[in-house]
Amino acid sequence: MSVLTEISENLQKGKAKIVKQLVQQAIDEGIPVKQILDEGLLSGMSVIGEKFKNNEVFVPEVLVAACAMNMGAALLKPLMAQEGVEAAGKVCIGTVKGDLHDIGKNLVKMMMEGKGLEVVDLGTDVSPEAYIDAAQNQGCQVICCSALFTTTMGVMEEVVKAAETAGIRDKVKIMVGGAPVTQDFCEKIGADKYTPDAATAADAAVELCKAI
Amino acid sequence: MTQKELLFSALRHETTPRAPWVPFADVHAGKLIGADAQQVLTDEDTLLKALLEVNRLYKPDGQPVVFDLQLEAEILGCELAWAADGPPSVASHPLADTMTVPCLCTLPKPEQGRLPLVLNVMRKMKELVGETTALYGLICGPFTLASHLRGNDLFMDMYDDEDYVHDLLNYCTQCGKAMSDMFLEAGMDVIAVVDPLVSQISSSHFEEFLAEPYTELFAHIRSKNAFNSFFVCGDATRNIEVMCKTAPDSISVDENVDILAAKNITDLLCESNSCGMYGKSWMCPPYIGEIETLIQQAKEYQYILVYQIIGQLEDSYDFEGMMETGKAMTALAGAVREKMASCFGADALYLAAGGCGICSRCAKLDDQPCRFPQKALASLEAYGIDVSSLAAAANMKYINGSDTVTYFAAVLFHEKEV
Numbered sequence: 001m002s003v004l005t006e007i008s009e010n011l012q013k014g015k016a017k018i019v020k021q022l023v024q025q026a027i028d029e030g031i032p033v034k035q036i037l038d039e040g041l042l043s044g045m046s047v048i049g050e051k052f053k054n055n056e057v058f059v060p061e062v063l064v065a066a067c068a069m070n071m072g073a074a075l076l077k078p079l080m081a082q083e084g085v086e087a088a089g090k091v092c093i094g095t096v097k098g099d100l101h102d103i104g105k106n107l108v109k110m111m112m113e114g115k116g117l118e119v120v121d122l123g124t125d126v127s128p129e130a131y132i133d134a135a136q137n138q139g140c141q142v143i144c145c146s147a148l149f150t151t152t153m154g155v156m157e158e159v160v161k162a163a164e165t166a167g168i169r170d171k172v173k174i175m176v177g178g179a180p181v182t183q184d185f186c187e188k189i190g191a192d193k194y195t196p197d198a199a200t201a202a203d204a205a206v207e208l209c210k211a212i
Numbered sequence: 213m214t215q216k217e218l219l220f221s222a223l224r225h226e227t228t229p230r231a232p233w234v235p236f237a238d239v240h241a242g243k244l245i246g247a248d249a250q251q252v253l254t255d256e257d258t259l260l261k262a263l264l265e266v267n268r269l270y271k272p273d274g275q276p277v278v279f280d281l282q283l284e285a286e287i288l289g290c291e292l293a294w295a296a297d298g299p300p301s302v303a304s305h306p307l308a309d310t311m312t313v314p315c316l317c318t319l320p321k322p323e324q325g326r327l328p329l330v331l332n333v334m335r336k337m338k339e340l341v342g343e344t345t346a347l348y349g350l351i352c353g354p355f356t357l358a359s360h361l362r363g364n365d366l367f368m369d370m371y372d373d374e375d376y377v378h379d380l381l382n383y384c385t386q387c388g389k390a391m392s393d394m395f396l397e398a399g400m401d402v403i404a405v406v407d408p409l410v411s412q413i414s415s416s417h418f419e420e421f422l423a424e425p426y427t428e429l430f431a432h433i434r435s436k437n438a439f440n441s442f443f444v445c446g447d448a449t450r451n452i453e454v455m456c457k458t459a460p461d462s463i464s465v466d467e468n469v470d471i472l473a474a475k476n477i478t479d480l481l482c483e484s485n486s487c488g489m490y491g492k493s494w495m496c497p498p499y500i501g502e503i504e505t506l507i508q509q510a511k512e513y514q515y516i517l518v519y520q521i522i523g524q525l526e527d528s529y530d531f532e533g534m535m536e537t538g539k540a541m542t543a544l545a546g547a548v549r550e551k552m553a554s555c556f557g558a559d560a561l562y563l564a565a566g567g568c569g570i571c572s573r574c575a576k577l578d579d580q581p582c583r584f585p586q587k588a589l590a591s592l593e594a595y596g597i598d599v600s601s602l603a604a605a606a607n608m609k610y611i612n613g614s615d616t617v618t619y620f621a622a623v624l625f626h627e628k629e630v
Binding site (some may be wrong): 014043055057058059060061063064067098099100101102103125149151152179 | 293295297299301302303364366367370371412413414417446447450
């Protein structure tokens, strides 16, 4: 088994320490950094994402896999900068104002990182202004809003409006998601993309970043 | 039969004239009287007034007294963030940076947090509507409570430190028992253990970490002569079976669960004895045979004749009327078998609603052979047939108007001679 396949398989099992060792081994063997990232870490995370979408693995399995990915990615990061490997795009994500639930938001963030995106995590209870600020000052191409309650998802509409007011609506795409959010709601508030699960959200964000 | 008794009957897994009605009015109760979520969850008079309005308006068979999964967490040191139109959220996790399990001496006591308010309202509700309405006391399930205390790291702990998770869940289970005891003391009839996060883990993680705590918790509630219910939120379809195995009196789910898949599981779990007939008749499990074999047998037939009998009830509590219709169905099924046998061939399979019923007491109970093997009828359910799906497939109605009860029966046969 190639070291890249081993990285992918151990990542899927959440074996963080082994993944870290194997990534180091791959670096030492002279495998290009981009290849270690794509064919080792991201390919493993992609399998986890697909399984999560199909109800084959659940929150704990995704979290341990993402932890393993992060351990491996930490070794690659300085080398990527040196070799000029660029992220697939830059996204900011947060749970909207008044809402403190972050399990879903964290899963989406991990899946997006698993697709090679750079993700700015704004945390929970995020005001519309904070999303706009991140988009304007940190160059995020996509804003992702999460909410668990029907009572807080209304804030997403304020984010769309704030982007209009700030004059950046044509430069940034707005994604929405969370238990009560639907395609209809997304259309009604004028957001760009609704996705029903974390893995689909990550794929959609990559597409949106490409399009901009 | 009062409304309350109707619900109790359902919780005892007896057949009831209609499905009991337990509207889940939580902060919505406040909305009915123009009070916001924080008012309804922090002010005794407002909460009581709102709950009484729910009772007056919806005439429930059962009613939750307060639905706030943060009640225990607040006492155990979590900070809450309040909202006007939703329940409060946990804003800090006291065990986030310390992998410890609190001392059992910290378990909630009646004078702590908002418990005095909640317990008072429970007592008053018992006094004012408890005669006819079954009252639900809701406690936070061990897994969700553990996540309130520990934060999202709990999910990682399930891989990195299983022993810690077991210990923390044990603490949360003891907390659940303490809360149940206080709620029962205040007059609650049913303890609902509410664990939304159960939908976020696999069945094997449920069995590893939650099977024991839940079995212990439900047994404890039952030992206090009270009913219990296992509440879950989100798509917990895959976990329904492992949840059932912890032996709650009932399971409560939301619209995310595939209700037909869930029903198949609960139907197959005849050991849970939901109809009270398990092991009581030659024609019921386990004596009737293995479910897989029976399903296979049923599938070998080419044709099925489905028929129904609709009984008129005086009202939705007319238990006697329901039993009468059941007997009429047994008689009709007997007549079909006796008088129409030539139409269906010798190897036809005759199935009816709710088991045999030919004898008032099955010979099996006295270890005797079946008295009327030529008449005995097994139920549709025993052969794994979902009757509501069957009704739909046969273009027949499963529900035929208010104050009616409908029974189904069927003949499975090979040759189409009718």
